[in-house]
Amino acid sequence: MxxxxxxxxxxxxxxxxxxxxxxxxxxxxxxxxxxxxxxxxxxxxxxxxxxxxxxxxxxxxxxxxxxxxxTVIVELKNSLHTENVAIHWHGIRQIGTPWSDGTEGVTQCPILPGETFRYQFVxxxxxxxxxxxxxxxxxxxxxxxxxxxxxxxxxxxxxxxxxxxxxxxxxxxxxxxxxxxxxxxxxxxxxxxxxxxxxxxxxxxxxxxxxxxxxxxxxxxxxxxxxxxxxxxxxxxxxxxxxxxxxxxxxxxxxxxxxxxxxxxxxxxxxxxxxxxxxxxxxxxxxxxxxxxxxxxxxxxxxxxxxxxxxxxxxxxxxxxxxxxxxxxxxxxxxxxxxxxxxxxxxxxxxxxxxIKARQGFIHAPPKAADKVIVLLNTQNTVNGRRRWSLNNVSFNMPHTPYLIALKHNLLHTFSQEKPPTGYDFKNYDIFNPAPNPEATVSDAIFRLDFNSTVDIILQNANMMSPNNSETHPWHLHGHDFWVLGYGEGKFDIYNDPSKYNLENPIMKNTVPLHPYGWTALRFVADNPGVWAFHCHIDAHFFMGMGVVFEEGIERVGKLPTSIMGCGESKRFLRP
Amino acid sequence: MxxxxxxxxxxxxxxxxxxxxxxxxxxxxxxxxxxxxxxxxxxxxxxxxxxxxxxxxxxxxxxxxxxxxxTVIVELKNSLHTENVAIHWHGIRQIGTPWSDGTEGVTQCPILPGETFRYQFVxxxxxxxxxxxxxxxxxxxxxxxxxxxxxxxxxxxxxxxxxxxxxxxxxxxxxxxxxxxxxxxxxxxxxxxxxxxxxxxxxxxxxxxxxxxxxxxxxxxxxxxxxxxxxxxxxxxxxxxxxxxxxxxxxxxxxxxxxxxxxxxxxxxxxxxxxxxxxxxxxxxxxxxxxxxxxxxxxxxxxxxxxxxxxxxxxxxxxxxxxxxxxxxxxxxxxxxxxxxxxxxxxxxxxxxxxIKARQGFIHAPPKAADKVIVLLNTQNTVNGRRRWSLNNVSFNMPHTPYLIALKHNLLHTFSQEKPPTGYDFKNYDIFNPAPNPEATVSDAIFRLDFNSTVDIILQNANMMSPNNSETHPWHLHGHDFWVLGYGEGKFDIYNDPSKYNLENPIMKNTVPLHPYGWTALRFVADNPGVWAFHCHIDAHFFMGMGVVFEEGIERVGKLPTSIMGCGESKRFLRP
CATH class of the missing domain: 2.60.40.420 (Cupredoxins -  blue copper proteins)
Structure with missing residues (x-):
């Protein structure tokens, strides 16, 4: 009974x-x-x-x-006592609403205690x-x-x-x-x-x-x-x-x-x-x-x-x-x-x-070739005695004026206007051993992509600071899905490995693992106007610099809501 | 040696x-x-x-x-990761600089991570x-x-x-x-x-x-x-x-x-x-x-x-x-x-x-009489199942648009325009026993004082929620020193106790204890244009509502710096 x-x-x-x-x-x-x-x-x-x-x-x-x-509307009230907050809608591309991506420092100012912020997206x-x-x-x-x-x-x-x-x-x-x-x-x-x-x-x-x-x-x-x-x-x-x-x-x-x-x-x-x-x-x-x-x-x-x-x-x-x-x-x-x-x-x-391949009948064919290839070698580094993660020896640092606001309102002095490196010393770098020179540059520079261009990213793993140690890093791209073109062991061979890419039935994803001592290749089309983070999804790794930011089609982004503003240099907009 | x-x-x-x-x-x-x-x-x-x-x-x-x-200038950089901050300069009256008092919710918006805020005062x-x-x-x-x-x-x-x-x-x-x-x-x-x-x-x-x-x-x-x-x-x-x-x-x-x-x-x-x-x-x-x-x-x-x-x-x-x-x-x-x-x-x-009396030769004589008397009975209360502290059964709640900004820029809808009670039921209230009705109102209403008026405050202690229990509360007034006119045991007698006030050589202070089951009487002149908190200096007690706020001479306050703005309704001032 x-x-x-x-x-x-x-x-x-x-x-x-x-x-x-x-x-x-x-x-x-x-x-x-x-x-x-x-x-x-x-x-x-x-x-x-x-x-x-x-x-x-x-x-x-x-x-x-x-x-x-x-359409989802979330009115988010921050009732924390002293901490701000921001919420990211992971996997939602935010087409037409890049200001709702919820990435503090990239797409919005943080939401203050007592504030109610409205996220709206399809x-x-x-x-x-x-x-x-x-x-x-x-x-x-x-x-x-x-x-x-x-x-x-x-x-x-x-x-x-x-x-x-x-x-x-x-x-x-x-x-x-x-x-x-x-x-x-x-x-x-x-x-x-x-x-x-x-x-x-x-x-x-x-x-x-x-x-x-x-x-x-x-x-x-x-x-x-x-x-x-x-x-x-x-x-x-x-x-x-x-x-x-x-x-x-x-x-x-x-x-x-x-x-x-x-x-x-x-x-x-x-x-x-x-x-x-x-x-x-x-x-x-x-x-x-x-x-x-x-x-x-x-x-x-x-x-x-x-x-x-x-x-x-x-x-x-x-x-x-x-x-x-x-x-x-x-x-x-x-x-x-x-x-x-x-x-x-x-x-x-x-x-x-x-x-993991795309299901027959549901395959989105990727563009046949890339307009731009970015190879991102990840390494552990020491900067001012502090352990960090870097990509091509550049460790990412989040600025306090969100990029979306800075780019749309021409506050370009708020972040480095250099171009981050798109590769490393392929020929000489030994991915199986700790880096001989573990120093790195800390930077908030970003990649500015041609709108609608096709971009290939090669994530290259390597040995950490201690010998015989290479971790798994799951990388997440905001604002897009990407095609997973392939995974490999060891150092990516830029001459031979691309010919092995799966262009037939690659799965599309927004998060993909980079395996120890291996590489992962992915492709996406920069067709979503906005500013998008791409980073290791391990909280501590991103915090320690393991990420980059892409801008694409900023001129096509509509009028930004003032609700995302009020921090960093966007405080200038206060005119009582 | x-x-x-x-x-x-x-x-x-x-x-x-x-x-x-x-x-x-x-x-x-x-x-x-x-x-x-x-x-x-x-x-x-x-x-x-x-x-x-x-x-x-x-x-x-x-x-x-x-x-x-x-003149002290402190450029305060907030390098916390997710928490805002504000610093109060305790005992500094901030004459002419009420926006530098550093009281979040009263005189400024919180300072965000990454921001540098400039405090300047004499x-x-x-x-x-x-x-x-x-x-x-x-x-x-x-x-x-x-x-x-x-x-x-x-x-x-x-x-x-x-x-x-x-x-x-x-x-x-x-x-x-x-x-x-x-x-x-x-x-x-x-x-x-x-x-x-x-x-x-x-x-x-x-x-x-x-x-x-x-x-x-x-x-x-x-x-x-x-x-x-x-x-x-x-x-x-x-x-x-x-x-x-x-x-x-x-x-x-x-x-x-x-x-x-x-x-x-x-x-x-x-x-x-x-x-x-x-x-x-x-x-x-x-x-x-x-x-x-x-x-x-x-x-x-x-x-x-x-x-x-x-x-x-x-x-x-x-x-x-x-x-x-x-x-x-x-x-x-x-x-x-x-x-x-x-x-x-x-x-x-x-x-x-x-x-504690003023030193001979350094006595500042208080005004002989008060223009206004406010008696503040403190009690413990339960509001929505949550323990709070109240004054005359009103428990203070900090708003998210700082009063100084709200008052100067006419955002009066951001807080209650009621007048907080200036006394309690003196005749019938038994300060030696727990309150018979422990419910209270939560409010962000403030006292608006006539500029240059003389104000007497009688702090009246009482029994807490549990029997035979009355704590010591140190009360701190921002923006002023006050004269300590007297301390007493038991219930303040509004007819007889004022005649015992020390008007000869009262010490001036900014913080004064209210002893168990006792009262403390103080006097100040509302001559400092601004908005000033007056509260129990026990962190948790103020957090639980044990405070009030005074406004005086707001019309004499100079142009507010925009650096104190950007939260609550002052976000309206964002005009990119």
Whole structure:
């Protein structure tokens, strides 16, 4: 006999199906209005009480559900006490609304405490997207969430499923992002202050082992209801579209559903030629849809797990419950969580990256050739005793007058007008060893692209400052999707490797991994008027300079809203 | 034979005397330029590593030394990552420069990360003053320092001393002010999250007992050089003017120098009719000068101690070393630190308050009568489940358009135009018991005073929400000094108590304690055009609503600098 909880669950399933049908009735694109309040609250997502940045009291914040073509309006009220904020709509290209990209320093001034800022944009493509803080390292404090865009009513997708579910994966630290930032900015302290995450969260929940804290565990409470493992309830026999996203601060992850294989069908809003995995590697800023059939023994529950890969694994697995209805949601699986892949085994990760191709019938052909090629060699550097990341020996520094305002209003003195280097000493640089000269230049110079030109980017990985060490860097481009032309091991060969590019069926993405000691090639068309960041999606790496900025078609950008102004040199515009 | 360290010390003594002479050469008032950078850094002021807000790498920040009549210019660069900032010049009246008072929400918009804000003001009176953050509760994170204003060259003071020294007393918490603010703003959590301080600091140094943290003491390091006890070196036989200030977040303090009596000669920039104490009670926001003669056995050092009073004492004493030259600075006194007064013994504290009178020959006579009397009854309240403080049942809420801008530029819709109540139900209210109805109104309404009118304020204390509990509240007035007309126990009697006012030789101050279950009466002339906060100087209490704001002569305020604008409704002034 079903318990009250189970009956309630079943009712919710019915209700959500009904609401879905209801939403499908309206045929035209709509305007969706959200009122969000950002606050700093004491939360215990992994049982340890920590200051968390919430939206309407929650972290992750509310999921935005929309249909292709809808207009989303978010009125964001900053109720933090002393901190500003800005939110980026990750994967949304902001065509015609470059001022709504939410990237502090690039497209807007920060939103002050007490202010309400209005973001307005069109979600022009179906798929799985994200939103998160894009100011300092606030994302790490919990300010993030999901955007799910459905195909228009009446349209179908090239795969079928019974239900649509969503999971965001993150890593979590008991120290605040401000502490991390201070640690990173301290000469000599470098990486060491950040260290490995305390927990991995699935949909904002995890479990830290409070007992390791000993006597001072007053802020860790294992029986807090906030750190009950997240249950994903499935009905036996049904097929689920599971949207899996990563917004880790640092960690590359593997993701598994014990005993179930997954068919990858979407990546970053583009349909993937389906392939099966038992383990999905996922990098910060990426989104995937996988199909999972609830076809296992329904008398028990199964583990959903995430594990750190690419960095030495000291953090316990992130856990959630794959809950077969009508088992109780909190019923622990009788098994131990499945073993993750070896953390330092690169080939399977590279293989998965290479397996992701555009789905037949949904291929957007890339331009045949590039107008401009930019090779970005990443290296670790020391600048004034402080550890940084650089591209071709230039470490990015965010200015305080947002580029979009500076460029549109001719405040060109606010940033360097030099041209950043488009390559490095290919011939002589040894990517397998620490750089012989680890000094770098800090600059806020940007790449100014010809409008509508086709740009190739080669991301080139290398050894870090310590020997035998090369990390995975997920790179995210704002304002565009790019074609992933190829991945390779070792040093990119500018003469021979381009001939191996996949121009047939390359997937389009907005975030792509650069594997250890490898290269990744991508192509995009500079056809979106605005100013766009392109950076490593590891919060700390971007903070330490691992990013660049592109300008394109600034003369085609419409009148900027004054709401994005008021900081840096745009304070000049104050005329009382 | 003197050690190298001792010789170095002696050299420094000589050098500082020489520099003092050098400074005394210039006869006219000067302009002093400071360039300060505010950062967030990991510091261990009490051996426990904590994110601390520093100025030029230090907390306390640099002491401003000036002569009466000098103009001080501080170019303050905010290098915090995501937090704004504002600095108040505590005790400086800002005559003619009300926009430099540094009170976020009252006189300026917050200073954004990356911005440099220029404070400019005249230090028009000699004495001991302070500066500190006046935004959120950032003061608690270490953003504070001293201002020492000497009499003009050639002038003498009514007491003599050989050397001038300075100590700021604070309390210190291992949790950040943001954590405290979140705790205070959480319904139901109330006070409990803040609790008592972890340490008491003297001139930014203390010693937390790391061993109580057990295994997780990784961030506590007893051998850190940052938490060596502060040494105040004295030469036997010399007399010291010791400037003692308190910028505690919460705690009322007693201050002692073991085996030495002190003669109080200055309070908040005004000469005091001298009196001797062995123990000085000092409240947050107050400054005193005491004369101490190094007349004890010079073969040893002595303890300088601070202790919590007025709240149950759980924090160990704050310690520093009164170091007799040529003993080593770190030589521990052979004695145990002197016992502090009982924490809950109010009469000696009231007696000290009453003993402070203006020095003969330096009496500023107050106006004989007031044009307006405002009685402010403070009570604890619950508003929407959240603990607050109120005055006559109105709890203050800071608006996001600074009053100075709103009033000068006619943005009167940005705050309530009601008149705050000037009294309470004197006849029926029982100050010795919890309020029967603890609900309150939250408001940003202000008092608008007639220019040049004389205003009396009666601060009336009462029982808190829990029975048998009434705290000490130090009230600080911006933009003015006030005459302290009297202190009393119990409920102020509006018919009889005014006749007991001291109109003969009342001291002028900018900060005054309100003792448990007592009242404090003060008088000021509303002759400084501007908008001025008047509030409890306990950070958390002001944050919870314990303050009011006065406007006077706004029409006489000159053109506001645009640098103070850009937030709230003043964003309207953005016209690119």
């Amino acid at each position: 079903a318990s009250l909880l189970q009956r309630k669950q079943y009712f919710l399933l019915l209700l959500s199906s009904f609401l879905f049908l209801l939403q499908s009735q309206t045929a035209e694109s709509r305007t969706l209005n959200y009122k969000w309040e950002v606050k700093s609250e004491l939360k215990s997502p992994d049982c340890f009480k920590k200051l968390t940045i919430t939206i309407n009291g929650r972290s992750p914040g509310p999921t935005i559900y929309a249909h292709q073509g809808d 979600v022009d493509r179906p798929g799985t997207y994200l939103y998160h803080a894009h100011y300092g390292m606030q994302r790490e404090d919990g300010l993030y969430g999901s955007i799910v865009v459905w195909v228009p009513e009446g349209q179908t997708e090239p795969f079928s499923y019974d239900h649509d579910r969503n999971l965001i994966l993150t890593d979590w630290y008991h120290k605040s992002s401000n502490e991390h930032a201070a640690g990173l900015a301290t000469p000599g302290s470098g990486f060491t202050w950040v260290g490995e995450p305390d927990s991995l969260l699935i949909q904002g929940r995890g479990r830290f082992n409070c007992s390791v804290l000993g006597s001072s565990s007053g802020t860790c409470n294992s029986s807090s209801t906030e750190c009950v493992l997240y249950p994903l309830t499935v009905v036996p026999g049904k097929t689920y579209r599971l949207r899996v996203s990563s917004l880790t601060s640092l960690s590359a992850l593997s993701f598994q559903v014990e005993g179930h294989s997954m068919t990858v069908v979407e990546a970053d809003g583009h349909y993937v030629e389906p392939f099966q995995v038992n383990n999905l590697f996922i990098y910060s800023g990426e989104t995937y849809s996988v199909l999972i059939k609830a076809d296992q023994d329904p008398s028990r529950n199964y583990w959903i797990t995430t594990n750190v890969v690419s960095r030495s694994r000291t953090t316990p697995p992130g856990l959630a419950i794959f809950n077969y209805y009508p088992n109780h949601q909190s019923k622990r699986p009788p098994t131990t969580p499945p073993a993750p892949p070896a953390w330092n085994d690169v080939p399977p990760r590279l293989a998965q990256s290479q397996a | 003197a050690s190298l360290l001792q010789r170095k010390q002696y050299f420094l003594l000589l050098l500082s005397s020489f520099l003092f002479l050098l400074q005394s050469q210039t006869a006219e008032s000067r302009t002093l330029n400071y360039k300060w950078e505010v950062k967030s850094e990991l510091k261990s002021p009490d051996c426990f590593k904590k994110l601390t807000i520093t100025i030029n790498g230090r907390s306390p920040g640099p002491t401003i030394y000036a002569h009466q009549g000098d 230090v028009d009176r000699p004495g001991t003053y302070l500066y500190h953050a006046h935004y959120g509760m950032q003061r608690e994170d270490g953003l504070y320092g001293s201002i020492v204003v000497w009499v003009p060259e050639g002038q003498t003071e009514p007491f003599s001393y050989d050397h001038d020294r300075n100590l700021i007393l604070t309390d210190w918490y291992h949790k950040s002010s943001n954590e405290h603010a979140a705790g205070l703003a959480t319904p139901g959590s109330g006070f409990t999250w803040v609790g008592e301080p972890d340490s008491l600091l003297i001139q930014g140094r203390g010693r937390f007992n790391c061993s109580v943290l057990g295994s997780s003491s990784g961030t506590c390091n007893s051998s850190s050089t940052e938490c060596v006890l502060y040494p105040l070196t004295v030469v036997p036989g010399k007399t010291y003017r010791l400037r003692v200030s308190s910028l505690t977040s919460l705690s009322a303090l007693s201050f002692q120098v073991e085996g030495h009596s002190m003669t109080v000669v200055e309070a908040d920039g005004h000469y005091v009719e001298p009196f001797q104490v062995n123990n000085l009670f000092i409240y947050s926001g107050e400054t005193y000068s005491v004369l101490i003669k190094a007349d004890q056995d010079p073969s040893r050092n002595y303890w300088i101690t601070t202790n919590v009073v007025s709240r149950s004492r759980t924090t160990p004493p704050g310690l520093a070393i009164f170091n007799y030259y040529p003993n080593h600075q770190s030589k521990r006194p052979p004695t145990t630190p002197p016992a502090p007064p009982a924490w809950n013994d109010v009469p000696p504290r009231l007696a000290q308050s009453q003993a």
